[in-house]
Amino acid sequence: MKKNFSLINRLSSKNFLGIWLVYHLGLIAFFLLTFAFNSSRIKIDADLFNMFPRPFEEEGIRNADEKLTETVGQNVFILVSHKDFSTAKTVAEDVYQQLEQSDNFNHVTLYSNLEDLSSVTDYLYDYRWNLLDKESIELINSPDGAYDFAQDAIMQAYSPFTMLPLDNLDTDPFMLTETNANALLASVKKSGTAMSVKDSVLASKQDDIWYVMIRGMLSKKGSALASKDNGISQIYSICTPLEKDGVRFVYSGTAFNSHQSSNEAMKEIGLITTISMLVVVVLLLLVFHSPLPIFMSVGSILVSVLTAVITTLAVFKKMHILTLVFGTSLIGSCIDYSLHYFTQWAGNPLLKSGEEIRKHLTKSLSMAIISSVLCYAILLFAPFDMLKQMSLFSLSGLISSFLTTIAIYPFIPLPKGERVIKVSGILKESASPFAKKIIGRIAITGIFAFAILSLLICHKNFKIKNDLNRLYTMEGRILEDKKLSIAITKYNPTGWFIVRGNTEQEALENEELLCRKLDERFGKDFGYIATTNFIPTIAQQKKSRLACQKLMELAPLQYEDLGFEEDLTDFLQEDFEAGQDDFISIEKGNVPKYLIDSIATAWLGQIDGKYYTVVMPALIDDNTRMREIADGQSDVFFVNKLADMGSDLDKLTIMVIKFFILAYAVMFIALKFFYKWKQALKIISVPLLIMLMTAAIFTLRKTSLEFFSVTGLILVFGLGLDYIIYMMENEKERAGSIKTLEPFATLLSFITTIISFGALSLSTFQPVHLMGLSIFIGLATAYISSMLYDRSL
């Protein structure tokens, strides 16, 4: 292996520059080519849910769920409230006019178009033979049921009020269209919100306040929350000035939550980056008394972050905002390499050129990058896109930074005059107590004992548990609006059933069976959106026609009772027979647009060769019962994002721990190539200590170890090993070494890294906070243990 390093050291500075150029230009070319041949747009994903793993193993179901989430996730609702209906409506019209033409929205709806309703009544009439509901069919099929149904129709005709006009009584003497309209109205009520049409708009009144609803669906442009002129920002900019004189807006839809969390994440990125950068600048100025290391280090960071971003976007076509948040922690890692270089550059007069500095640092920096790359590379195999994104982001960024250090920095001329870092002298005194073997051994043993004892004593608090409700908590106006919106609309779907079939009819039949079970279990008032609430299966339509066949036998009597001519019976029979093969089907395209719009969130259509439909309850009290129903029927899957993701994250957390163990084993084998048994065992004991300490502190804090903190630990594994590797390398007698410089560079690295990760732990965004906290504890343990270990091997 030593031969490998000597081979590397034989490469000239031009060779290294070539490698740097090939790496960076290659990635830029890859990025440009990817997007030249790909029509999809670059997307920075800020949706909170998208950072979690998808809950289904099967790709088809997962795709169906994603399609639904995309549709539902882009829906926004604005309720305009005022005590006076006309004021609420006028303001709603004002907002609607401003949003209507915006390219931030696929559509914005305020008015309930009554012309659309006429197409529905035409449909109810044209397919009156096919649309009878189950209750009516049962009644007609019962003894004397057909007669009773016919008599009810006569009663309806003479009744003071009917839902529909009697224009078609000649051709609909059994008032089938009226029966179907009643059933449709019940379905609309069953699947809709508590809003109803008033003066052409959807409205509701509660506690003497009127609420008028505007509905919208964000376009691709409008849902790009990373851009400043997205749809949500536009809504706020239009509505906020109108919120006066008793007018109040209530916003609902996941896009508003994502907008808030995205904004917070953006602010935090700004804060973390600013703090990290400031600290780095101040530290480097204090240490080096020259702006050049600062300029170069910042340049290296920018290049590595840019490289990481284009690589991640080129491979994944999109990047989650959290990957970017996490990416800022790269600053801490990237600066390590720069610090090691510039410490030698500014403080080691024994090294006469940049090339000599590179040769001096090649092994320690290479070992550091190898250990980090191995750890991050293992995460590439995790079955979770965001982990893969983070892994690739870190890998590409770190390699860029490493290459900049060994390929670009040696071209920087050495400083003129005395090359000494005075502040590095502080380690001379502080190093002395640690140099004593006995103290180091006692301290290390103490840390191990503390961690193990804490875990033993508080073992009841030790949990690997993910609770997504804790990860994002709504507060302030968003929370207030959410509660108000649910109270007004009585609509808050938190889970849904995905139903599958090989054909449209099979999917609908499976859905019909599920709906029957839901009605039996929860009663008929249990509200849900389902395709079959509006479009019956062909099997159901055939049953309807069979029932109508029985009614047809009573047609002459019916006309007589109505006082109509009996010869109308022949026309009626003709009409009935003419439609015997004409069935309603979504694929056939004979469903009115109004109904298609009504089932927009329910009918997913064909995905990957199969058909999918969704049954979405308006409110869910008991997820367990829903899941039981789904489990009892094949091709039915119940989805509750929060609960599913929590349990899936539990599994994933354990998987990450297994990856950690794998990385541990791989790293130990790799270390054996470079170090003796005793050295390798010492190095590899550091990650174990990191794990134990982090687990112990989380246990003492009564905080469950969850996915993000465990992920943080894997990252510490990569970074934490660097400290002990630098220490080990420094202990070896080498030409050109100054004993205090490497520990000083390592201390600087530790401080800069711990500050950037420490800043992450201050985040209000729980995933970032927990990840930052575990990294903070882990890195501190790694550094302290590196200092304490007996290094005189």
Place this chain on the structure above:
Amino acid sequence: MKKLTFILAGVILFSSSIFCQSLEDVCKTISANPITKGEYTQVKTVKSGKSTRSLNSSGKFIFCTDGIMWNNLKPRASTVIIGKDFMAQISGTGKKTVTDNSENQSFITIASAVTSFFSNDYQALTQSFDSEISEDDAGTKIALTPIDSTIQAALSAIEIILKDKDITAITITDASGNTTAYTFTNHTYPEELSQDEKELFSN
């Protein structure tokens, strides 16, 4: 083109005598008798196909602050009750079907306008309808036109005729041009409803 007309529910609630020329005075006069009972005949004129057909029926009615009830006796027995936020239908065999309209704003708008007639809430009525009053030999004619565009889509106009303190006729014209004409006779003004009648108005 067919239009939804179910929201016609509750608009026919006018009785009492009137010699006044303003709707406000009409409301005041009607509210003096919070319960009105009597008999009615109903003629539905329907443009069905190429012909115009008439469906004739008759029965008893109740108008009160809780709503209205039509007890159809001929040619088929049936009862329709319009409450403040529900509509119920009872067939001749006693089968009762109730539609909850508590979330139907159009229904509630009309129902509240109707009940406000009997509680002398003139404002509620004018919020829902434009009105025009004229007089001829038949009596005082009150023409009401709905303001709400959703209601307009189902209901074009209501014409009420009052003579000698009694509502003698109401004609409702729907958006398709079909009419339902009522004539009222044998008015009585009881102090209160019987227990059975009260139950009909409680959903």
